[in-house]
Amino acid sequence: MRIGVFVCHCGSNIAATVDCPSVAQAAKLFPDVVFASDTMYACSEPGQDAIIQAIKEHRLDGVVVASCSPRMHEPTFRRALERAGLNRYMLEMANIREHVSWIGKNKELNTVKATELVRIAAAKLRLNTPLYANQFDVTKRVLVIGGGVAGIQAALDCADAGIQVIMVERDTSIGGKMAKLDKTFPTVDCSSCILGPKMVDVAQHPNITLYAASEVEEISGYVGNFDVKVRRRATYVNWDACTGCGLCMEKCPSKKSYDAFNEGVAPTAAIGISFPQAIPKKASINAEFCMKLQKGKCGVCAKICPTKCIDFEQQDTIVSEKVGAIVAATGYDLFDWTVYNQYGGGRYPDVVTSLQYERMMNASGPTAGHIKRPSDGKEPKRVVFIQCVGSRDKAVDRPYCSGFCCMYTAKQAVLTKDHIPDSDSYVFYMDIRSPGKGYDEFTRRAQEQYGVQYVRGRVSMIYPKGDVLVVRGADTLAGTQVEVEADLVVLAVGIESSKGAPHLAEKLRISYDHYGFFMEAHPKLKPVETNTAGVYLAGCCQGPKDIPTSVGQGSAAAAKVLTLFAKDKLESDPQISRVNQNRCVGCLKCTMTCPFGAVKDVKDRAGNTKAEVVETVCQGCGICTVTCPHGAIQLQHFTDNQILAEVNALCQPEMEF
Amino acid sequence: MSARNGVLSDTRELRVVGFLCNWCSYGGADTAGVARFEQPTDLRIIRVPCSGRIDPLFIMRALVSGADGVLVSGCHPRDCHYAEGNYYARRRLELLKQFLPITGIDPQRFEYTWVSASEGARWQEVVTKFTNRIHELGPAPRMQGGSGYDELCLKQIEEGVKQGPACPCHKERAL
Ligand code: SF4
Ligand code: SF4
Numbered sequence: 046m047r048i049g050v051f052v053c054h055c056g057s058n059i060a061a062t063v064d065c066p067s068v069a070q071a072a073k074l075f076p077d078v079v080f081a082s083d084t085m086y087a088c089s090e091p092g093q094d095a096i097i098q099a100i101k102e103h104r105l106d107g108v109v110v111a112s113c114s115p116r117m118h119e120p121t122f123r124r125a126l127e128r129a130g131l132n133r134y135m136l137e138m139a140n141i142r143e144h145v146s147w148i149g150k151n152k153e154l155n156t157v158k159a160t161e162l163v164r165i166a167a168a169k170l171r172l173n174t175p176l177y178a179n180q181f182d183v184t185k186r187v188l189v190i191g192g193g194v195a196g197i198q199a200a201l202d203c204a205d206a207g208i209q210v211i212m213v214e215r216d217t218s219i220g221g222k223m224a225k226l227d228k229t230f231p232t233v234d235c236s237s238c239i240l241g242p243k244m245v246d247v248a249q250h251p252n253i254t255l256y257a258a259s260e261v262e263e264i265s266g267y268v269g270n271f272d273v274k275v276r277r278r279a280t281y282v283n284w285d286a287c288t289g290c291g292l293c294m295e296k297c298p299s300k301k302s303y304d305a306f307n308e309g310v311a312p313t314a315a316i317g318i319s320f321p322q323a324i325p326k327k328a329s330i331n332a333e334f335c336m337k338l339q340k341g342k343c344g345v346c347a348k349i350c351p352t353k354c355i356d357f358e359q360q361d362t363i364v365s366e367k368v369g370a371i372v373a374a375t376g377y378d379l380f381d382w383t384v385y386n387q388y389g390g391g392r393y394p395d396v397v398t399s400l401q402y403e404r405m406m407n408a409s410g411p412t413a414g415h416i417k418r419p420s421d422g423k424e425p426k427r428v429v430f431i432q433c434v435g436s437r438d439k440a441v442d443r444p445y446c447s448g449f450c451c452m453y454t455a456k457q458a459v460l461t462k463d464h465i466p467d468s469d470s471y472v473f474y475m476d477i478r479s480p481g482k483g484y485d486e487f488t489r490r491a492q493e494q495y496g497v498q499y500v501r502g503r504v505s506m507i508y509p510k511g512d513v514l515v516v517r518g519a520d521t522l523a524g525t526q527v528e529v530e531a532d533l534v535v536l537a538v539g540i541e542s543s544k545g546a547p548h549l550a551e552k553l554r555i556s557y558d559h560y561g562f563f564m565e566a567h568p569k570l571k572p573v574e575t576n577t578a579g580v581y582l583a584g585c586c587q588g589p590k591d592i593p594t595s596v597g598q599g600s601a602a603a604a605k606v607l608t609l610f611a612k613d614k615l616e617s618d619p620q621i622s623r624v625n626q627n628r629c630v631g632c633l634k635c636t637m638t639c640p641f642g643a644v645k646d647v648k649d650r651a652g653n654t655k656a657e658v659v660e661t662v663c664q665g666c667g668i669c670t671v672t673c674p675h676g677a678i679q680l681q682h683f684t685d686n687q688i689l690a691e692v693n694a695l696c697q698p699e700m701e702f
Numbered sequence: 703m704s705a706r707n708g709v710l711s712d713t714r715e716l717r718v719v720g721f722l723c724n725w726c727s728y729g730g731a732d733t734a735g736v737a738r739f740e741q742p743t744d745l746r747i748i749r750v751p752c753s754g755r756i757d758p759l760f761i762m763r764a765l766v767s768g769a770d771g772v773l774v775s776g777c778h779p780r781d782c783h784y785a786e787g788n789y790y791a792r793r794r795l796e797l798l799k800q801f802l803p804i805t806g807i808d809p810q811r812f813e814y815t816w817v818s819a820s821e822g823a824r825w826q827e828v829v830t831k832f833t834n835r836i837h838e839l840g841p842a843p844r845m846q847g848g849s850g851y852d853e854l855c856l857k858q859i860e861e862g863v864k865q866g867p868a869c870p871c872h873k874e875r876a877l
Contacts, residue, residue: 140747149742576819638790665751
């Protein structure tokens with residue numbers, strides 16, 4: 046074999062702490078290496094051209110690139126090899142940036158380490174063989190998990206492009222958090238007026254199948270061919286017959302039910318439609334509060350329902366769907382702020398969350414748009430807003446910034462003035478973060494035009510005094526303590542990943558961070574892709590985002606799906622296991638271990654049992670390879686011999702260069 | 703470049719080999735790099751698709767041919783990109799760990815752990831701790847030349863690890 050080695054400087058990223066020319070020089074001594082050089086930016090166009098030229102000039106049949114992580118540029122260099130006429134699997138990479146130059150400062154040690162990593166790569170490459178991809182069909186349907194604004198956007202974009210969309214929403218209506226908002230910043234336009242039509246489009250689009258009150262139960266398969274099982278929760282109402290008249294809601298005697306849509310601002314009936322613009326506009330029963338389901342008595346709704354659609358016997362059902370791609374758009378939930386004892390820990394009724402306040406200001410909310418104190422229903426004249434509640438606070442393990450609270454607090458302060466012109470608003474903040482189009486102008490308007498008083502500092506405690514709440518905090522700009530008597534306190538509660546997000550990530554086989562936010566494939570360059578092919582992200586499930594960014598990401602995810610579906614056939618990854626039938630004794634240990642059921646048993650001509658790998662099902666984990674007592678089933682590109690060659694290159698009794 | 707024995711004698715590195723799964727731990731090591739979390743430089747990483755791809759044989763081979771320490775890292779339980787590869791890894795590697803003293807190798811020289819792709823800081827900690835541990839143990843006694851191991855014996859050890867008893871905790875599945 047004729048191997049070429051290319052050691053990348055990555056500008057000064059690598060070259061600052063690794064002596065790249067020396068690494069290249071040393072590589073020339075490795076077996077089969079016939080060419081080695083260092084290069085400024087291997088991934089740049091001239092860098093790739095130089096590799097291609099060297100392949101041709103020196104008749105190379107394998108290439109080692111020592112540069113950044115293969116998780117970053119392996120595809121880039123594989124394409125370069127292909128352009129030079131080599132098989133793309135004749136490439137090995139040595140990660141001398143993330144694993145060497147960026148984590149150690151000692152240039153000598155780094156240079157030795159980089160050289161050894163090249164040595165491992167070259168040793169493995171000597172055993173590489175060309176691999177060829179097969180083609181398989183794509184199911185051109187997409188599953189969108191989550192019907193918030195990001196999911197809606199992704200679904201509509203895909204559906205408009207002619208793709209069948211399956212949308213699964215956990216709540217009884219789509220709309221997500223945006224549907225709960227009264228107005229949006231910085232334009233202060235009505236949230237449901239801009240979201241509502243999109244929700245209706247989802248309901249009416251011939252290409253969208255909507256499963257509300259449903260959850261993803263199980264996902265199997267792989268890009269292009271996922272099998273999804275969806276659990277449709279019992280709503281105790283036959284949705285095919287329900288016309289959404291709302292009669293049941295009026296007549297239900299159990300009026301103390303928790304109103305999740307209105308964030309518990311006021312109770313609601315045990316049966317009903319979560320909000321007037323709900324999609325689908327169907328009633329459902331909250332089993333926890335239904336007297337019939339709990340105690341077996343009542344059944345008023347069943348008697349009065351004009352279409353007789355109440356069904357107390359209804360059970361969950363499971364539906365199966367086949368899709369080729371999945372968009373996860375599961376959004377966020379609010380941080381549980383009651384851990385903050387200094388804010389009353391939930392004991393004071395007049396301390397509310399920003400989302401509750403949003404519902405209180407909304408004309409179709411429980412107070413019909415009149416801001417009233419929960420304690421006595423009076424109109425508050427002095428409202429204090431506290432920012433960063435469960436954001437940027439290590440003490441509660443939420444060190445990240447939730448991103449949009451500064452903006453919605455300004456919006457709510459502005460709206461408070463609109464609702465109650467003789468009111469005063471105070472905002473306690475840490476820093477104002479308003480990087481967005483028209484955002485900073487907006488927070489300034491709140492202060493200058495609406496007279497909202499901004500106090501830079503943390504609130505140390507809230508305590509009741511008569512029928513007001515005293516908010517005590519520091520004014521760090523003035524260097525003084527301040528006390529404000531408030532009729533109502535609104536907490537800008539930070540966000541966290543939606544409940545059950547890690548669980549879904551496990552089903553999707555994608556990574557998630559410490560806080561449950563899903564991991565994108567690359568923080569800069571692949572913000573909507575995940576490391577699992579065919580699974581994309583949109584909205585706050587990946588991290589805090591405001592509405593325009595969520596919508597943008599929804600469209601981006603749709604674009605990725607459409608790109609995937611633009612081809613009629615997908616290429617399978619040839620890095621899968623293969624059975625050497627001569628060595629296989631038919632013990633079928635591999636069949637039993639494979640988590641994907643990819644190994645089936647076949648009979649050879651003499652009637653002996655042999656194992657055989659189903660190409661499209663094998664995921665290339667190599668679990669079977671370790672299991673086989675005869676080394677008969679080998680994961681291509683990671684065979685026993687290849688990995689042992691790497692070990693041998695590294696562990697020799699006398700390592701000398 | 704005889705840097706290893708000469709100039710650097712006071713900061714002499716030991717031979718630490720890492721086997722990392724591509725999806726979680728290799729990503730975690732990348733994340734640590736991107737965040738510039740400084741680490742001891744001894745470790746050399748071999749990338750495998752899944753911790754379930756790691757044959758205890760590889761670890762034995764490394765340890766008997768000069769590695770002073772071997773570190774394996776995969777996805778956290780339940781997070782495996784291949785659903786259950788890390789469970790296989792855990793059983794195999796735990797068995798290997800129990801088995802090491804029989805071969806005369808200090809089990810302290812081998813460790814397996816779980817690091818996710820987002821846990822750059824955790825990776826830094828794992829590498830630092832493990833490398834320090836190996837430095838405390840010092841260079842591994844060399845197997846060749848009078849340590850009593852011959853090729854045949856070695857082969858048997860490898861075979862033994864490989865065939866190991868079927869694991870009862872995983873239904874009928876083979877180890
Ligand atoms: S484990 Fe090996 S020998 Fe047994 S059936 Fe599978 S490939 Fe054949
Ligand atoms: S590599 Fe082996 S165990 Fe893994 S999916 Fe393929 S056949 Fe199954």
